[in-house]
Amino acid sequence: MSKNDFKKENVRQCQNHAVIILASGISQRLGQPKQMLFKDGEPLIACMTRLALSTNPQAIVVVIPDNRRLIASAITDLADQHPSVQIVVNPQPDTGMAHSLSLGIETIASFENPSINRVLIMGVDQVLLDELHLTALLAGKQAVVASNYHHWQPLEKHQNLHEGASDIIGLPLVINYKLLRQWQSALIGDKGLRNLIRGLPTDQIGRVDNDQLSYDIDTPEQLAYAKQQGWLDD
Secondary structure, X not given: OOHHHHHHHHHHOOOOEEEEEEOOOOOOOOOOOHHHOEEOOEEHHHHHHHHHHOOOOOEEEEEEEOOOHHHHHHHHHHHHHOOOEEEEEXXXXXXXXXXXXXXXXXXXXXXXXOOOOEEEEEOOOOOOOOHHHXXXXXXXXXXXXXXXXXXXXXXXXXXXXXXXXXXXXEEEEEEEHHHHHHHHHHOEOOEOOHHHHHOOOHHHEEEEEOHHHXXXXXXXXXXXXXXXOOOOOO
């Protein structure tokens, strides 16, 4: 990409956020890399990176596991086409999500971009995530705007969920960048953002409801169901 193309892309990137895509999980329960499951003819990690690009961010940091060449190659073309996409390797993917998130935060900090004041944090396996939901998250004004959904259940059971059903407040979410930097030292192992977010005053937390986000892919049974529904390529 030429310098002129780079400048044109920067002009288009008029939003005040960066994106961290947490894609360094080793998918032990699934038994195969979830990043390389296919949707509409391309790997999920590429689908999610394209989805992140649709929000016109200042930068996208994709954190991937070490020694997984297929995963890296799946987004190399996108990174070549879009200078805003940065690939970061997590050399210790088995240490938990918090380390991947910390690597993403450090990478954003290294950009020294004063235009970034919020961070959109995403995973790769919520197969029904769409641009509309990300737009709703980014439209929120609170310190944290998180997704709100129920635990994974087959579609036919969702109609019978009672009002007291357990909710998940989680990814994807948008968080104030300064707050994220303050919390970085507390991100250890599997201790992610959820407990920190719950400690905020309620008026600083926004929620965007979307039960479709319940359908992430962690087990072979969930993968089979997603393929049966046509959400993933067979």
